[in-house]
Amino acid sequence: MFLEIKNVKKSFGEGESRQEVLKGIDLEVNKGEICVLLGPSGSGKSTLLNIIGGIDTADEGYISINGEKTADMNEKALTRYRRRHLGYIFQQYNLIPNLNIKENVEVGAYLSDSPLDVDDLLKTLGLYEHRHKLPNQLSGGQQQRTAIGRAIVKNPDILLCDEPTGALDYKTSKDILKLIAEVNEKYGSTVIMVTHNDAIKLMADRVVKLRDGVIRHNTVNEQKTAAADLEW
Amino acid sequence: MRDPIAKRIPREIKSDIGKQLVIFLFFVLIISAASGYFIAGDSLINSYNESFEKYNVEDGNFELFEKADDAAVKDIEKDGGITLYENFYKQEDTKGFESKLRIFGERDEINRVCLLSGDMPSADDEIAIDRLYAKNHDLKKGSRIKLDGKQLTVSGMVAFSDYSTLYENASDLMFDNDKFGVGVMTDDGFENLRDSHLHYVYSWKYDKKPADDAKAKEASEQLVKDISKHAVLTDFIPAYTNQAIRFAGDDMTDDMAGMQAFIYITIVILAFITAITTDNTMIEESGVIGTLRASGYTRGELLRHYLAVPLITLTAAAIVGNVIGYTVMEKYMAMAYLGSYSLTSYEVRFNPDALIKTTIVPFAIMFVINLVTIWNKLRFSPLNFLRRDLSRRKKKKSFRLNTKMPIMTRFRLRIIFQNLPNYITIIAGSFLANFILMFGMIFKPMLLSFQDTISDNMLCSYIYIMKAPAETSSDSAEKGYLTNLETTYEQYKHEQVSIYGIEKDSRYVNIPHDGSGVYLSTAYRDKYDLDEGGSITLKEKFTDKEYTFKISGFYDYPATIAVFMDAETFEETFDEDSRLQIYLSNKELTDIDDKLIASRISETDLTKTSRQLMRSMSSIMNVFMVFGIIMFVIVVYLLAKIIIERNARSISMTKILGYTEREISGLYVHSTTFVAVLSIICTIPLANKILETVFKKIFMDYSGYFAYIVPVSTLIATCIIGIVSYLAVSLLLNAKVRRVDLAEALKNVE
Structure with missing residues (x-):
């Protein structure tokens, strides 16, 4: 199994205000799958994503990628883990405001020994002509494309997407989802995507529904719909 | 109803107590030092100015080859429109320690003496001596000194109104209160000393005092001619050129102007730091500001709110600084002058001018710089604030950097350009700090070096100047x-x-x-x-x-x-x-008979300038050094900290992407390292050149020459101290980068 999540528990606060956000999550994801995590606010999906991404730690249980357990890792090892395996896409893009578009992508490329060609990637993303602009000169969709470029330029094993279309309009959202699907297909990256949008589950290989820190449904989608055909 | 957002102010100060405390303490340091300085300086200058009348200080003096007879005195007085007073002295070498003591008889009419402690001499074997000279030779009331083979008892410590600075000769480059002193004896005691070193000095007072120095110059030029008609002049020193009378007053007045400029420059730099800090806070709180503006809060209300913290900090620091200035620092600052000058007694007086200089003007500087910065930011619309869209340059493309440069280099350059105002302030601040540090650092080696150069290039060990052929x-x-x-x-x-x-x-x-x-x-x-x-x-x-x-x-x-x-x-x-x-x-x-020798010049005489400067300035130079280092550390730390805080989200994101702590520090701290170290390295030759020019200009007003020679090792040491100070700062900055939370990038931007 490529990604294994075993009995992951996480709580916040102490004493009476203690709140258990993840109550023992077990999940397995195959390499190259698109896995969509669905659930209402407070269901624990973003917390789970952050634990997979090594930017938060589980109170109990472990995450394992290709047999490497994050629970055993110290700060430095976690950094190496993120560097080697992960690409991150956020709802807020989190581009570095004082770097231009090309440089933002190069920030991702720097982390890899064999990154993708930055100019080719920018052309693929439709950003080549904007490469000298700063992030705040671009639309939300273009910024998110840049964030995707930065995430995939190092050809990561897993692409973690936290509400990647949460801040975008309908058309741009579909373009971004199409792009994520293309990246998955072209580079074979495993995609874990957190979303509120129920319609997105149709493009996934695996759909996991969380509620109150517990997985309610974990289904394999046999009949995937192309991202371009999604409707909501 | 009281403005509800005002309730944030104490919480805001509390939440960033470290930074506020650093700024507060630095303000206190500057204001207390400046306040103490102005109060001490003003009180001393006031007593110095009053001493002219109180002690009837001369308008000038001249020395004659021989004693003038009554007729000559009357003729000179008549021709010159002056009144003459005998002010004869005898100068003797002391036994037991190397120095010259100039002894006067009782001075009841002209250049009266101020008794500081002990008693005036009442017996013929008693002498009251200058306080500073006594201190330098550890002489107290009751101490014995041997002059002209006679044992004299020190009866008290005095200040001579015409020797507030102990210049032996008018042509000396520097005073020397170690190797030269003055003392007063009873008239009979004075008479009992041998006459071989008697100097026929006459002091004069104009019957109608010239209005200013220009008129005094004209009058004295005429007076020289008048005296020369009746006697053989060997020396002529109008008071306006007499360093022994004028130097202390001029020096204290000049120092006050220097201190004033220094405090204002420092306050401007601190004002920029607080303005940049507030600007950064406003960017962080742009969503809140947008909401408040959209809800009906006026720009003026928000302006007052954001002005409050820096102005409260300064006001509190000004109150504490002035209290410390009046109670503690005044004594230290006065001691700095009393360690160099033989001033008459003084009283501390309230100085409204000091309050204006240390409180009102700094407050105005802080107010204006912060007002302009905050108002400039508040000109954005509520929507701009809600969208965090607070850049006026957004429509322009980013400037190009050569893509052949590694991405990390370009990244660092972008950080520098993004934070240009911070870095410019760092450069300005570190220039000033390094200038101060260097000023403190070079002084001693420069004097020693000058001393060595003189010693190595003496014509001979002694030059004897004869009164008559021998x-x-x-x-x-x-x-x-x-x-x-x-x-x-x-x-x-x-x-x-x-x-x-x-x-x-x-x-x-x-x-x-x-x-x-x-x-x-x-x-x-x-x-x-x-x-x-x-x-x-x-x-x-x-x-x-x-x-x-x-x-x-x-x-x-x-x-x-x-x-x-x-x-x-x-x-x-x-x-x-x-x-x-x-x-x-x-x-x-x-x-050779002593009577035939007018003077003897040895290495001691030629190096007295550097020795005196070393004695009177060494401790203050150490203060400059420490202050320079503190200022450098504070300026660089506060501004670099703002850069890290401003980029917290980007730092967090690079952490998430998998950048190591070292790589991130390499980006966000090394940019500052580059600027700070570069400014240290550039500052040193520049400061060296400026100091050379300043020193040269200062010494043009003095007689003689003082070579500005700074050993390269001193420049290197200054550079190393600057870099080591920065390394301490960089440790703090690295810790700050490490503390940036990974979750920072996950926060929703308001």
């Missing part, structure tokens, strides 16, 4: 001539130039004897930027007779402003009356 059997002695002339530069004060006539085949001064021209000391050349082949015009001190000499070359003699010529030319140029016989010698001459 012979010696010493094989070390070599005869020569000396006369003193004055420079004639319009733009500078006229100063004494020693003209030496050198015997052929001299063992001590090797100059050609071809009569082609004169050789100037290197001190003369360097002070007035003179070139070989040029000429100099000098004049006699008490007449208008001028001499022009061709400069044939320069002689390596950094100690004094001197001209060397062969003895034959000297004899042709100067008549016998103006020639003084001298002996150059490497050994002391013991077989």
Whole structure:
């Protein structure tokens, strides 16, 4: 199994205000799958994503990628883990405001020994002509494309997407989802995507529904719909 | 209803207590030092100014070759419109410690003496001596000193109103309160001392005081002529040129202006730091500001809110600083002056001007700089704030950087350009701090270096200046001539130039004897930027007779402003009356009658400037060094911290992407390292050049020459101290970067 999540528990606060956000999550994801995590606010999906991404730690249980357990890792090892395996896409893009578009992508490329060609990637993303602009000169969709470029330029094993279309309009959202699907297909990256949008589950290989820190449904989608055909 | 957002202010201060405390303490440090300085300086200057009337300080003095008879005195008084007072003194070398003591009889009419402790002399074997001179030689009431073979008892400590600065001679570059002192005895006690070193000095007071220095100059020029008609003048010192009377007052006044400029520059830099801090806070809180503005809060209300913290910090610091200034610092600051000058007693007085300079003006500077910054930010619309869209340059493309440069280099450059105002303030702040540090650092090595240069380039160990021709059997002695002339530069004060006539085949001064021209000391050349082949015009001190000499070359003699010529030319140029016989010698001459020796110049005399400066300035230089380091650390830390805080989200994101701590520090701290280290390295030669110019300018107003020689090792040491200070800052900055939470990037932007 490529990604294994075993009995992951996480709580916040102490004493009476203690709140258990993840109550023992077990999940397995195959390499190259698109896995969509669905659930209402407070269901624990973003917390789970952050634990997979090594930017938060589980109170109990472990995450394992290709047999490497994050629970055993110290700060430095976690950094190496993120560097080697992960690409991150956020709802807020989190581009570095004082770097231009090309440089933002190069920030991702720097982390890899064999990154993708930055100019080719920018052309693929439709950003080549904007490469000298700063992030705040671009639309939300273009910024998110840049964030995707930065995430995939190092050809990561897993692409973690936290509400990647949460801040975008309908058309741009579909373009971004199409792009994520293309990246998955072209580079074979495993995609874990957190979303509120129920319609997105149709493009996934695996759909996991969380509620109150517990997985309610974990289904394999046999009949995937192309991202371009999604409707909501 | 009270403005509800005002409730945030104490919480805001509390939440960032570290930074606020640093700024507060730095303000306190500056304000208390400045306040203490202004209060002490003002009180001392006030008492100094009052001393002229209180102690009836002379309008000038002159020395005659012999005592003037009553008729001559009356004629001089009548011609000059002055009243004369005998102010004779006898000068003796002390036994037991090396110094000269100038002794006066009772001074009831002119230049009265201020008793500071103990008693005035009442017996013939008692003497009251200058407080500072006594301190330097550990003399107290009851101490015994031996003068002219007589044991005298110190009865008390005094300040001479006409020797507030202990200059032995008007032509001295620097005072020397270690090797030279003044004392007062009873008239009978004074009479009992031998007359061989008696000086016939007369002080005068104008019957109608000249309105200003220009008028005093005119009057004194006329007076020289009037006196010369009736007696042989050997020295003439109007009060306005008398360093012993004027130097302390001028120095304290100049220092006050320097301190004023210093405090204002420092406050401007701190004001920029607080403005940048507030600007950063406003960017962080842009969503809140947008919401408040959209809800109806006016720009003025928000302006007042964001102005409050820096102004409250300054006001609190000003109150604490002024209290410390009046209660503690005043004493330390006064001690700095009382350690150099022999001032009469003074009283601390409330100084509204100090309050204006240390509180009102800094408050105005802070207010204006912060007001402009905050108002400029508040000009954005509520929507701009809600969208965090607070850049006026957004429509422009980013400037290009060569893509052949590694991405990390470009990243660092972008950080520098993004935070340009911070870095400019860092450069300005570190320049000022390094300038102060360097000022403190160079002083001692510079003086030692100058001292060594003088010692290495002495003409000989002793120069004896004779009152009348005398012979010696010493094989070390070599005869020569000396006369003193004055420079004639319009733009500078006229100063004494020693003209030496050198015997052929001299063992001590090797100059050609071809009569082609004169050789100037290197001190003369360097002070007035003179070139070989040029000429100099000098004049006699008490007449208008001028001499022009061709400069044939320069002689390596950094100690004094001197001209060397062969003895034959000297004899042709100067008549016998103006020639003084001298002996150059490497050994002391013991077989010449003391009465025939006018003075003896040794290494001690030539190096007294540097020794005095070292004695009076060393402790204050250490303060400069420490202050420079503190200022550098604070400026760099506060501004670099803002850069990290402003980029917290990007730092967090790079962490998430998998950048290591080292790589992230490499981006966000090394950019600051680059700027800070570069500014240290650039500051040092620049500060060195500026200090050289400043020193040269300062010493143009003094007689003699002081070479600005800073060893390279001192410049390197200054650089190292700056870099080590920065390393301490960078440790804090690295810790700050490490503390940036990974979750920072996950926060939803408001």
